[in-house]
Amino acid sequence: MSAYQAFDNDKAIEYINNLGGMFPPDAQLNCYEFGDGNLNLVFRVTDQHNHSVILKQALPYARCVGESWPLTLDRARIEASALRRHGEVCPAHTVRVLHHNSEQAVTILEDLGHLNILRSELNAGRTFANLGRDVAHYLATTSFYHSDFYLTPANKKALIQSFTNPELCAITEELFFDDPYQDNERNHYPDALRKEVDKLRHNTGLKLAIAQLKQRFLSAPQALLHGDAHSGSLFVDDTTTKFIDPEFAFFGPIGFDLGSFIGNLLLNFCAQHGRICEASKRRDIHTYLLRTIDICLSEFDYQWQTLCEQHGTDNTLQAPGYAALFLRDVLQDAIGYCGSEMIRRTIGLAHVSDLDEIEDEQARLRAQRLALEVGEQLILNARSCHNKDACYQLIISVLQ
Amino acid sequence: MSAYQAFDNDKAIEYINNLGGMFPPDAQLNCYEFGDGNLNLVFRVTDQHNHSVILKQALPYARCVGESWPLTLDRARIEASALRRHGEVCPAHTVRVLHHNSEQAVTILEDLGHLNILRSELNAGRTFANLGRDVAHYLATTSFYHSDFYLTPANKKALIQSFTNPELCAITEELFFDDPYQDNERNHYPDALRKEVDKLRHNTGLKLAIAQLKQRFLSAPQALLHGDAHSGSLFVDDTTTKFIDPEFAFFGPIGFDLGSFIGNLLLNFCAQHGRICEASKRRDIHTYLLRTIDICLSEFDYQWQTLCEQHGTDNTLQAPGYAALFLRDVLQDAIGYCGSEMIRRTIGLAHVSDLDEIEDEQARLRAQRLALEVGEQLILNARSCHNKDACYQLIISVLQ
Numbered sequence: 001m002s003a004y005q006a007f008d009n010d011k012a013i014e015y016i017n018n019l020g021g022m023f024p025p026d027a028q029l030n031c032y033e034f035g036d037g038n039l040n041l042v043f044r045v046t047d048q049h050n051h052s053v054i055l056k057q058a059l060p061y062a063r064c065v066g067e068s069w070p071l072t073l074d075r076a077r078i079e080a081s082a083l084r085r086h087g088e089v090c091p092a093h094t095v096r097v098l099h100h101n102s103e104q105a106v107t108i109l110e111d112l113g114h115l116n117i118l119r120s121e122l123n124a125g126r127t128f129a130n131l132g133r134d135v136a137h138y139l140a141t142t143s144f145y146h147s148d149f150y151l152t153p154a155n156k157k158a159l160i161q162s163f164t165n166p167e168l169c170a171i172t173e174e175l176f177f178d179d180p181y182q183d184n185e186r187n188h189y190p191d192a193l194r195k196e197v198d199k200l201r202h203n204t205g206l207k208l209a210i211a212q213l214k215q216r217f218l219s220a221p222q223a224l225l226h227g228d229a230h231s232g233s234l235f236v237d238d239t240t241t242k243f244i245d246p247e248f249a250f251f252g253p254i255g256f257d258l259g260s261f262i263g264n265l266l267l268n269f270c271a272q273h274g275r276i277c278e279a280s281k282r283r284d285i286h287t288y289l290l291r292t293i294d295i296c297l298s299e300f301d302y303q304w305q306t307l308c309e310q311h312g313t314d315n316t317l318q319a320p321g322y323a324a325l326f327l328r329d330v331l332q333d334a335i336g337y338c339g340s341e342m343i344r345r346t347i348g349l350a351h352v353s354d355l356d357e358i359e360d361e362q363a364r365l366r367a368q369r370l371a372l373e374v375g376e377q378l379i380l381n382a383r384s385c386h387n388k389d390a391c392y393q394l395i396i397s398v399l400q
Numbered sequence: 401m402s403a404y405q406a407f408d409n410d411k412a413i414e415y416i417n418n419l420g421g422m423f424p425p426d427a428q429l430n431c432y433e434f435g436d437g438n439l440n441l442v443f444r445v446t447d448q449h450n451h452s453v454i455l456k457q458a459l460p461y462a463r464c465v466g467e468s469w470p471l472t473l474d475r476a477r478i479e480a481s482a483l484r485r486h487g488e489v490c491p492a493h494t495v496r497v498l499h500h501n502s503e504q505a506v507t508i509l510e511d512l513g514h515l516n517i518l519r520s521e522l523n524a525g526r527t528f529a530n531l532g533r534d535v536a537h538y539l540a541t542t543s544f545y546h547s548d549f550y551l552t553p554a555n556k557k558a559l560i561q562s563f564t565n566p567e568l569c570a571i572t573e574e575l576f577f578d579d580p581y582q583d584n585e586r587n588h589y590p591d592a593l594r595k596e597v598d599k600l601r602h603n604t605g606l607k608l609a610i611a612q613l614k615q616r617f618l619s620a621p622q623a624l625l626h627g628d629a630h631s632g633s634l635f636v637d638d639t640t641t642k643f644i645d646p647e648f649a650f651f652g653p654i655g656f657d658l659g660s661f662i663g664n665l666l667l668n669f670c671a672q673h674g675r676i677c678e679a680s681k682r683r684d685i686h687t688y689l690l691r692t693i694d695i696c697l698s699e700f701d702y703q704w705q706t707l708c709e710q711h712g713t714d715n716t717l718q719a720p721g722y723a724a725l726f727l728r729d730v731l732q733d734a735i736g737y738c739g740s741e742m743i744r745r746t747i748g749l750a751h752v753s754d755l756d757e758i759e760d761e762q763a764r765l766r767a768q769r770l771a772l773e774v775g776e777q778l779i780l781n782a783r784s785c786h787n788k789d790a791c792y793q794l795i796i797s798v799l800q
Contacts, residue, residue, distance in 0.1 A: 148618045153573055154566040156618070161561050166554040173553055177716050207719040214716050215726065218548045218556070222619050316577050316614050319607040326615065 004060075004073060004104055009033060012043040012055050015106065019099060022108065023047050038062060039071070039247075044111060052113065053098060058105035058247075072167045075247045076105035082163070082249035083109075085224060086138070089145040093138035095235070095244045112242055115235035122231060122268045123354055125276060127288040132295030134241035135261055139229070140303035143254045146224035149312045149323070156251075160221050165250040168227070169217075172248060176340055177214035180348045181207060189347040192365050196372050197347055209379045213336045221251030222330075229257040230341070230352075231264040255333025258300060262334065262395075263341030263375075264352070265289050269399065270342075270371040271354035274363030290399075294392050301327055301388040324387075331391050335382035342375030374398050404460075404473060404504055409433060412443040412455050415506065419499060422508065423447050431455075438462060439471070439647075444511065452513065453498060458505035458647075472567045475647045476505035482563070482649035483509075485624060486538070489545040493538035495635070495644045512642055515635035522631060522668045523754055525676060527688040532695030534641035535661055539629070540703035543654045546624035549712045549723070556651075560621050565650040568627065569617075572648060576740055577614035580748045581607060589747040592765050596772050597747055609779045613736045621651030622730075629657040630741070630752075631664040655733025658700060662734065662795075663741030663775075664752070665689050669799065670742075670771040671754035674763030690799075694792050701727055701788040724787075731791050735782035742775030774798050 007015065009031040016022050016029065023029065027047035035042030039062045046052040058076040062069045080100035087094040099108040121128070144150055146159065179187050181201055189197060200206060226233070227248025235242045269289045276282040308323040317323075345352045346368050355371060358364035377398040385391045407415065409431040416422050416429065423429065427447035435442030439462045446452040458476040462469045480500035487494040499508040521528070544550055546559065579587050581601055589597060600606060626633070627648025635642045669689045676682040708723040717723075745752045746768050755771065758764035777798040785791040 148615055153570055157564050157566045161564055164557050164561055166557045208722055211717050211719040211722040215548055219620055219622050317611050319611040322608050322611040
């Protein structure tokens with residue numbers, strides 16, 4: 001294998017030609033790069049019959065707001081391995097890996113260009129009937145089959161070793177649980193939110209709950225997570241839901257992915273106050289988002305318990321009622337992580353376009369304040385939710 | 401390095417002579433093997449001036465009751481590494497490693513032959529004033545300095561990888577949490593206990609709690625544990641307390657070691673009913689054991705919180721009150737693991753001499769029944785203990 005070098009369009013075509021098998025032998029390939037260039041190069045390679053694949057190559061750094069941040073190429077191996085493992089148990093909702101080369105940090109993926117990124121779609125007010133059920137199916141299946149309920153302890157320990165992902169986990173550890181609750185130059189938010197931010201930072205109950213969430217993120221390798229399950233990591237259309245980009249994959253608390261996903265739906269909920277002027281249209285999308293969350297929580301809970309009953313392998317963990325008890329904690333974690341996602345996406349380093357692209361400044365501030373308030377209340381009250389219905393009721397109550 | 405071969409006395413001497421540095425150049429070495437031969441060879445090597453060291457070599461199998469059980473030699477590396485890491489932060493209570501060779505699975509240790517094994521001492525009715533405080537110091541220090549409160553996340557993840565110990569963990573996973581609660585030929589207990597055993601196996605609340613304890617054993621790498629902190633792993637005299645034999649070391653729930661230690665004191669408590677006839681003498685040892693448990697719980701709690709305050713490195717986990725909240729869960733875990741240690745040592749594969757060597761059969765059965773009853777009640781009520789005092793009160797109440 002040759003040493004790593006970053007590709008350009010010609011090198012990407014040459015690599016695919018040398019590899020063989022991706023296109024017919026007489027294919028005439030075209031290529032363009034369309035990644036945002038911050039973390040990865042992303043090429044679309046197309047032949048004369050309009051067949052195409054995606055070639056993704058990790059760069060050895062992440063250019064973040066104003067700073068250069070070196071980042072291990074090993075994340076490409078982890079991403080491809082996570083996609084393959086998730087794809088094996090949930091092919092319907094995982095982008096397909098066609099080839100991976102760890103030395104070059106290159107992965108070739110099926111092209112999902114006929115679908116759209118969920119975040120943009122929600123921002124445009126579009127809805128997808130299957131979203132909640134599909135995401136629940138992905139999260140329940142991928143986590144169950146990588147948990148103590150299914151894997152042998154020895155297999156799980158070996159997988160935990162191979163999915164050890166310190167550099168990407170450090171990003172989450174710091175951006176999720178540290179930065180928003182203390183002064184850090186990576187945070188950014190308008191001066192008008194200073195009072196709300198100070199209030200968060202002086203809430204001792206909140207800081208206790210955040211410490212607990214961070215500790216579980218650090219020390220609860222319950223299953224192989226996606227690790228970055230926000231609405232920018234989902235390709236959708238009316239019939240299809242596909243997760244992409246699990247660079248942050250690691251063995252962590254199962255509630256983290258579920259909480260990230262719901263948190264992004266709730267960020268969109270808050271943002272729609274400043275995006276859609278027409279009250280009935282806004283009510284429709286709000287109703288849709290809440291219904292999707294409700295379905296997602298219910299289906300996740302139901303599918304996990306069903307998987308346990310039908311495919312659980314550990315006699316001791318099969319004790320009647322234990323899966324429900326375990327899921328109670330998972331759901332409480334999810335509500336907590338959901339709240340922390342909402343807060344860090346509003347005042348931390350990495351924001352969401354849902355909020356930031358609201359044109360009217362006062363409307364944007366109102367939406368941001370709502371996101372902070374909802375996030376805080378979810379974190380503070382998460383441990384009172386004793387089942388999926390209580391989780392949903394809490395969400396409804398804090399939105400009112 | 402030459403390939404692994406099991407030593408005899410001559411080879412042990414030859415190895416130490418070739419190694420150099422253990423004895424003066426003119427030393428005339430004598431050697432004898434005194435391990436029980438089931439898991440490891442243990443040689444005492446002595447020179448003409450009566451200076452001595454212990455050479456311990458792992459065997460590639462564990463001969464257990466009636467069966468041959470192959471066992472990785474890698475446990476010797478893990479044991480030596482754990483002793484070195486624990487010895488660095490708690491030299492007072494950790495046997496000293498003088499040399500280690502992973503290929504030969506050989507570790508040379510300071511000779512603690514002037515001390516005695518705690519279990520035999522307690523069985524003989526002897527007491528040690530410092531025991532509770534010393535063990536608390538060892539458990540608090542070794543766990544704090546290998547926890548998220550002290551290590552950087554990247555260092556901790558690397559250590560978790562290097563202390564992955566699947567074969568030895570599997571022994572605990574099965575013997576602690578599976579076997580006692582189901583039919584398994586590895587279990588053994590007198591027919592007269594059949595009724596009590598059946599009662600345990602039909603207690604759904606107990607099986608739920610055991611599932612929870614097993615899940616945390618599998619998926620809560622909070623700190624580098626000793627992994628086998630029973631009273632046979634402790635050398636003591638009136639002034640010294642030293643832990644040996646951490647072959648089972650791994651990153652797990654902090655309460656596990658504390659629970660194992662307390663469980664062994666309580667097994668001895670139950671056994672003394674059948675060992676000491678004289679009521680006042682029995683009362684004395686009972687009082688001593690309870691006082692030792694009380695001191696151990698209090699000192700562990702106090703020292704952990706003090707270490708957090710003075711040496712904690714993670715700003716987010718330093719949130720006021722969080723260490724106490726974290727320790728509440730650790731203590732609850734400890735009470736649960738304590739109870740499961742008591743049950744598995746009474747009816748599972750590996751028993752304790754405290755109970756098994758009670759000569760009178762009826763007295764032995766009474767002590768075993770008490771151990772089962774106390775173990776069960778501790779497991780069932782562990783989650784109601786909100787601090788160290790509540791833990792101690794629970795122990796007192798279930799012994800009455």
